[in-house]
Amino acid sequence: MRIDMHFLGAAQNVTGSRYCLDSNGFRFLVDCGLYQEREFRKRNWDPFPVACGSVDAVLLTHAHIDHCGLLPKLVRDGYSGPIYCTSATADIVKIMLLDSAKLQEEDAAYKKRRHEREGRHGPYPELPLYTTDDAEACFPLLRPVEYRQPVEVGKGVNAVFHDAGHVFGSAMLRVSVKQKGAERILLFSGDMGRWDRPILKDPTVFEEGDYIVTESTYGDRLHEGSETIAEELAEIINSTLEAGGNVIVPSFALERAQEVLYYLNQLLMEGRIPRIRVFLDSPMAVRITDVFEQNPEFYDKEMKRLVRSGNSPFDFPGLSLVKTVDESKAINEVLEGAMIIAGSGMCTGGRIKHHLRQHISRPQSTVLFVGYQAVGTLGRQIVEGAKEVRIFGENHPVRARIDQIQGFSAHADRDDLWRWLTGLKGPPRQVFITHGEPETAHSYAGFVRDKTGWKVSVPGYKERAVLD
Numbered sequence: 001m002r003i004d005m006h007f008l009g010a011a012q013n014v015t016g017s018r019y020c021l022d023s024n025g026f027r028f029l030v031d032c033g034l035y036q037e038r039e040f041r042k043r044n045w046d047p048f049p050v051a052c053g054s055v056d057a058v059l060l061t062h063a064h065i066d067h068c069g070l071l072p073k074l075v076r077d078g079y080s081g082p083i084y085c086t087s088a089t090a091d092i093v094k095i096m097l098l099d100s101a102k103l104q105e106e107d108a109a110y111k112k113r114r115h116e117r118e119g120r121h122g123p124y125p126e127l128p129l130y131t132t133d134d135a136e137a138c139f140p141l142l143r144p145v146e147y148r149q150p151v152e153v154g155k156g157v158n159a160v161f162h163d164a165g166h167v168f169g170s171a172m173l174r175v176s177v178k179q180k181g182a183e184r185i186l187l188f189s190g191d192m193g194r195w196d197r198p199i200l201k202d203p204t205v206f207e208e209g210d211y212i213v214t215e216s217t218y219g220d221r222l223h224e225g226s227e228t229i230a231e232e233l234a235e236i237i238n239s240t241l242e243a244g245g246n247v248i249v250p251s252f253a254l255e256r257a258q259e260v261l262y263y264l265n266q267l268l269m270e271g272r273i274p275r276i277r278v279f280l281d282s283p284m285a286v287r288i289t290d291v292f293e294q295n296p297e298f299y300d301k302e303m304k305r306l307v308r309s310g311n312s313p314f315d316f317p318g319l320s321l322v323k324t325v326d327e328s329k330a331i332n333e334v335l336e337g338a339m340i341i342a343g344s345g346m347c348t349g350g351r352i353k354h355h356l357r358q359h360i361s362r363p364q365s366t367v368l369f370v371g372y373q374a375v376g377t378l379g380r381q382i383v384e385g386a387k388e389v390r391i392f393g394e395n396h397p398v399r400a401r402i403d404q405i406q407g408f409s410a411h412a413d414r415d416d417l418w419r420w421l422t423g424l425k426g427p428p429r430q431v432f433i434t435h436g437e438p439e440t441a442h443s444y445a446g447f448v449r450d451k452t453g454w455k456v457s458v459p460g461y462k463e464r465a466v467l468d
């Protein structure tokens with residue numbers, strides 16, 4: 001038995017998930033993601049580490065761009081095989097890739113203008129990493145599969161997709177590789193969600209596996225505060241309404257926006273907040289919400305019950321799913337009694353900037369953060385208490401109430417990761433810890449090693465492992 005595994009991303013960092021496996025002359029990728037950390041983004045432009053035409057299949061865990069965002073480049077450079085993923089992931093991937101291509105095109109055009117002005121050439125070519133056409137070329141290759149249904153990937157490789165509880169449609173993979181009568185089970189955690197989260201089913205626990213590839217984003221900490229989300233949200237809404245302002249919520253389009261709607265719906269049903277106007281002002285979030293509604297089989301029991309009883313969180317009184325720019329501009333007239341959820345999640349672009357311009361200097365209003373704010377973003381400046389921020393080239397004093405709800409997280413914490421791993425009935429041959437900052441990944445590796453004595457490693461970029 002010999003399987004070669006090549007770690008091409010999310011190896012001692014958290015983006016660019018991409019693993020290449022070779023068995024018996026059959027080559028497949030698990031994920032094909034974009035690098036998003038500033039220090040590693042250059043890798044997106046490197047030639048693909050394996051010839052794109054030599055890849056036979058792609059298994060895609062979910063639709064986040066750091067897992068699927070290099071597919072257009074893979075396809076442009078010669079890949080023409082199937083891309084297996086769940087049906088919800090296939091629908092969301094299309095939305096995400098088109099958005100990503102548009103950003104790449106805008107970015108290239110911006111660089112070109114700047115370089116022309118400055119009479120120089122930048123570190124990257126002034127061509128987009130990929131275009132809308134490249135993104136669309138991926139669509140016919142998407143092969144939707146169902147959870148728990150074995151998929152014959154090819155040459156003794158079989159895969160089963162299981163619930164990961166991370167974002168809508170997300171999957172963990174159980175891959176069986178057979179060579180001359182011998183079999184090895186490989187488990188890929190993908191991005192692991194958490195138990196008891198709204199809308200989504202829980203992560204799947206496996207009893208057997210020979211080789212385990214597990215994420216470790218929060219492998220050195222424990223999440224707190226998820227049980228108080230509704231309470232915190234109610235307090236923020238009620239006091240902002242009393243003050244006579246709006247609540248402005250920068251949000252990611254996939255999962256977080258829908259989760260916020262879920263909690264709002266719950267508070268309304270329980271009468272803990274008065275009827276308010278809620279605007280979901282993000283074309284991408286609205287399209288993704290449509291995908292949710294078209295795929296109700298992905299809902300957990302509680303969500304199914306809500307929808308069946310006519311209490312869907314995506315269709316409550318007062319909710320507007322904003323589609324056009326004119327509708328979005330009309331929100332400017334609403335100065336109080338509303339909650340406006342808009343992208344981008346870190347305030348780096350999108351419609352949120354218009355709403356921030358409108359409200360950040362109004363003491364009556366609240367800017368509420370529900371997600372991670374990376375260093376260097378407008379969102380981070382606001383969260384860290386900047387007295388003044390620059391929006392569309394103008395300075396605005398920060399006078400609004402700035403608040404943050406910490407309990408939202410789409411990733412397992414250390415105890416969740418551990419709960420998943422210890423579902424195994426026997427020791428695996430090896431555990432690979434990926435998708436974590438180096439200190440975090442090593443910390444979790446040490447934790448697992450101490451508790452179990454198992455063989456645990458933290459592969460680096462382009463490192464290879466031979467599985468026997």
Ligand code: ZN
Pocket residue numbers: 062064067166167191
């Ligand atoms: Zn993810």
